[in-house]
Amino acid sequence: MSRIILGIESSCDETGFGLVRLDDDGTVELLADEVASSVEQHARFGGVVPEVASRAHLEALVPTADRAFESAGLKLSDVDAIAVTAGPGLAGALLVGVSAAKAYAAALDVPLYGVNHLAGHIAVDTLQHGPLPKPCLALLVSGGHSQLLKVDDIATSITELGSTVDDAAGEAYDKVARVLGLPYPGGPPIDKAAKQGNGCAIAFPRGMTGPRDAKYDFSFSGLKTAVARWVEEVERRGEEIPVNDVAASFQEAVADVLTAKAVRAARELEIGTLVISGGVAANSRLSELARERCAEAGIELRVPRPRLCTDNGAMIAALGAHVVAAGVSQSALDISANPALPVDVISL
Template identity: 45%
Template structure:
C-alpha cells in the first residue's frame, strides 16, 4: 500500500488567511479560514494594505490551528503548498514567505500553486471519483474563465473576461443599489424577491467569434437605468434590478460554458470560484446540463470561496508530477493559468 501524502497548504491571495491539511489531494483533515470581510465591508471592498497587515497578524495562528485540527505535526507533513499568484501582491507575499520559511526549516518540498488551479481542484475534494478531462467555469470576484482541463496541471483557457470579472460586476452593482459589500451573496439573496424578467439588460456582443465575456456593459446598463429612474423621480424596485442583472450575467456564463463543452466534446462540467455558490448559477447550470446530458458538478460553499484545502489538492497533483518549487519562489500577482 502506497504511503498517504499529507500537504500543509497556505492561501493568502486576497482577504482570507487560510491553512489546511489535505491527504492525497482529496481528503481534508482541516480547513481553517480567517476572514477579513467585516474589516473591509466598511470600505466597500478589499483594501490591499489592510489585507496584508491582517495576514501577517493571523497566519501563524491559522497554520497552527490547521495542524491541531488535523491532529498532526510538521513532522507528519510531506510537503508545503502555497498560493503564489494571481492575487494582491502584498497579500500573496505573506503566505509565500511563510511557506518558504516552513519548507526551509523542515526540509520539506515547497509547491507553488496557481490560485485558479486551486479553485478548479476544489472539485477533486467534492467528487472523489472525478478525473480529467472536463470543462470548468471559474467565476469569482477577480476571475472569470472557461477552462478545459486536459489532465492534472494541463489547462487550455477557452474564454476569459475582457474587462470586469463577474464577481467584480456583482460587487459594483450591489454597491450602486445600496446593498453594500460583498455584493454577490447579497444580490443572490434579494433576487429571490424580484422578477428576473422585469428589466432587459444587454449581453455583450463581439465582432470576432469568441466565447470571451464582458461584464462592464451590463454593469453600465444597470447604472444608466438607475440614473434614468432617479431623474424621473420613479421608484426603483431593488429586487427586480438585482434579479434582472443576475439573470443577464448567469445566462451568458451558462451559454458560453456549454458551448465550450460542445466544442471539446466533453460531458462533464465543473463550477469553481466564489460566484460558484450563487444559487441562480447553480440551478441554471443543472437545468441546462439535464437538457444537454452533461453532468454538472460544483463544490460545497466553503470550497467555493478562497480556502487552503483547494490549494492542498492542487499541490498534491503538482507533487506527484514532480513539480516542486525552489526556495526562490516569489509572488506573481498576474500569474497566468498554466504558467510555471
C-alpha cells in the same frame, strides 16, 4: 504510504490553511480547512485594500495555522510537503503566504510547491466529487476572473479558452450592489434580493453574445453600466427603485451568459463534464441554470459546496496533492510571488 500536504492561501482577503492526506492510489482526503477573512475591514472602502489585506494576513497566519493542525489532530512535523499560492493575486498578500511557506519548508526540510490560485479553485472539486475526468471543462467565476478552461490534467495541463475582457462577474456584482445600496461584497446580498424579485422584469443586455463576438470571452462592464443608467433614470423620475427586480434581472443576465457559453464550449469540444468553481459558483441562480442547461445537453455538472468555492487553504492543499502525485518537480526556496501568474502555469 500516505502523505500529508499543507496548503497555504493568501492571494487576497482570506488567510487559508488546509491539510489533506494523499494516499498511494491518488485519493485526496480533506483533513482540515481553516480560514480567516478580513472582508469586514475592507467593507467600508467598497473593495479590497491591498495594504490592509497584507497586514491582516500577517496577523492571522499563525492562529489560522494552529486551528488547522488542531482540527486535523496533526502536528507540524507530520507535514510531508507544502503548497502555497504563488499567484495570481495581490503582490503584498501573496508574499506573506509565500514567505511563510518557505519558512515552514526550510524548517521541516520538506518539498515546497508554489502553485496557481486559479488551478486550485478547480482542484478543490476533487475533495467533494473525486478525480476529475480527463478532459473536463472548467468555468471559473470569481471576483477578479471569469474564465473558460479546458483541463486535460489538473496537475500539468490547463488551457484557457476564453476570459474576461473587462469586468469579471464578481466585480460587476460588487459594483451593482453599490448602485443598489447593498453591502459589500455584492454577491450574497444580490443573490438574496434576487430571490424576491422577477428575473424577467428588466431586459438588461447580454455582453459579447453577438455573432461577431469572441464566443468564449466574457464582458460584464456594459451590463454594470446598463444597470447604473436604469437606476439613475428611475431616480430622476422620483420613483422608488425596485431593488429586488433589478437584482434578479441583473443576476439572470450574468447567469445566462456564463452558462450559455460554458455549455456551448462543452458541446463544441465534445467534453462531457463541466466544473463551475470560484466564489461566484456559490450563487444560487448560476448553479440552478447550469443544472438545467447541462441536463438538457447531457453534460455532467460538478459544483463544489459553497465553503469550497471561496478562497481557502483546502484548494491549495488539494492542488498540491495532485502536483505531488504527478511527480512534478518541487519549487526552489527562492521562488517569488507572481501577481500576474497565467492559468496555464500550474506550478513554479
